[in-house]
Amino acid sequence: MSHTEITDRFRTAFRRHPTGVAIISAMAPDGPVGLTASSVASVSVAPPALSFSVLDTRSARAILEAPSFVVNLLGAGHARLADDFARTGRPRFTPDQGWDVSPTGEPILAGAVASLRGTPLHLVPVGESTVVVAVVLEVLLGPCDGRLVYQDREFITYPEGIRDT
Known part of the structure; x- marks a missing residue:
């Protein structure tokens, strides 16, 4: 297989794989600053740690340079917000989106x-991306309003209590 064919198949494979959605x-x-990420994963429970990867964008560089950040895990009611933070020029951090400032400033x-x-x-550079492994200092639990997943370039919602069988 050529490098181009492997790259194309790799993209297709991960487009088919549904993932959770977060705004970092x-x-x-x-x-x-913020961006939509579908690469968040739990790394360790003791100590609490997670990982995510970001491409080399202005928002990503600012997050990588910040001393701390927040990984906001999204639910079914956040599809439009996820789309806004995934696209350049869309509204971000507006009052009607529900943003606040934590006591530590994020x-x-x-x-x-x-x-x-x-x-x-x-911070691990890999090609055009950077993989971030982070220690979790605080966890705030919010409402569980269903699921938001990203698959095949689309945000898909499942309300709480709905199960695919």
Whole structure:
């Protein structure tokens, strides 16, 4: 298989794989920054740690330079918000989106399923991306309003109590 064919098949494979959705937010010198991520994963329970990867964008660079950030796990009611933070030029951190500021200064989504405040432990450059492994310092649990997953370039919602069988 050629490198191009492997790359194309790799993209297709992960487009077919549904993942949870989060908005990673931080306070940069110029104000709040954030981006939508579908790469968040639990790494360790003791100590609590998670990972995510980001491409080399302005928002990602600001998050990587911040001393701390919040991984806001999204629920069914956040599909539009996830789409806004996934696209350049869309509204971000508006009052009607439900943003607040944590006591430690990071932007936090008050209605998130959970908000995990962390600090970077390891930054691992891989190609055009950076994998972040972070220690979780605080976990705030919000309402569980169903599921939001990302699959095949689409945000899909499942209300609480609905199960595929």
